[in-house]
Amino acid sequence: MTLPKLSSNSNIIKFLGLKKFFRSHETGVSRERIEDFKKFNKLINYGGDEVAFDILGSLNFGQATTDSDTDIVMYTRCEEGRMGECGLENCYKIALFKHMFLNLVTFEHNSQAYKLEIVDCINLNQLEKDIKDKNADSALLIRFCFYRSICRGVNRRLLHKYENMISENLPLWEKISESLEECFEGIIKSSQHTYSFHKYAGRLADKGIKLPGSMAEKIKDYLKQ
Ligand SMILES: [Zn+2]
Incomplete structure (x- = not known):
């Protein structure tokens, strides 16, 4: 189960409609990169640890090209039940996972290797x-719900437990969803x-795929131009 539905007039819902359209014209590079994340996830599982990702940027829209960077959010449990925020600077595990992922990318793609940008980490x-604690003001909790609402997840099974816990507490979710819209x-x-x-619309046009009129309208409406 995922997070509860957002209200139908939500900007996020409009965004997801657009994302669905772009994703229906996914690039081969996007498919390859998603496979890399799945392989990495398996590798970590063999080691008895767990990791999940949310993907942002062009790969979230299925519009990655060979020179695109890949922007991600990394989810893992910090060592020995440690609390607080994890990041590249203060968490051994995040640094190790990034290193291992880049090794995998170099192994799989050789000269076509790409840059990985860890935009955020959630402990x-x-x-x-x-x-x-029903802490609706927790920045970490709001970030989690935000990424889960708009990004493309890999190993979502790991995240479902937390999404279920949030879904079971509707007053908490109502407060969080207001923050998400903000x-x-x-x-x-x-x-x-x-x-x-x-940029994404331009990439489709380069391939001879024209945005349907209704979609162009939606983008305009969405960007409030
Ligand atoms: Zn950590």
Whole structure:
């Protein structure tokens, strides 16, 4: 089970409609990269550990090309039940996983290797605590729900446990979903986001795929132009 549905007039819902359209024209490079994440996940599982990802940027839209970087959010439980935030600078596990992933990419793709950008990390120990504490103001919890609402997950099974816990507490979810819309409103207004949509539409046009009129309207409406 995933997070509860957002209200139908939500900007996030419109965004997901657009994403679905772009994903229906997924590039071969996008498919290859998703396979890399699945292989990495298996590798980590063999080692008895667990990891999951949410994918952002062009790969989230299925529009990655050979020179695209890959932007991800990494989910894992920190060592020995450690709480708090995990990041490349302060968490051995995140640094190790990044190193291992880049080795896998070099092994699989050789000269076509690509850059991995870890945009955020979520320590599942802390997430579990914040959900149990019903802490609707937890930035970590809001970030988790935000990524789960708009990104493309790999090894979602690991994340479902937490999504279920949130779904079982509707008052908590209502507060969080308000925060999500606020985050999203901020992103829509940022110029980088607008640029991305034009870029993806341009890539489809290069391949002779024209955006249907209705889709162009949706993008305009979405970007409030
Ligand atoms: Zn850690």
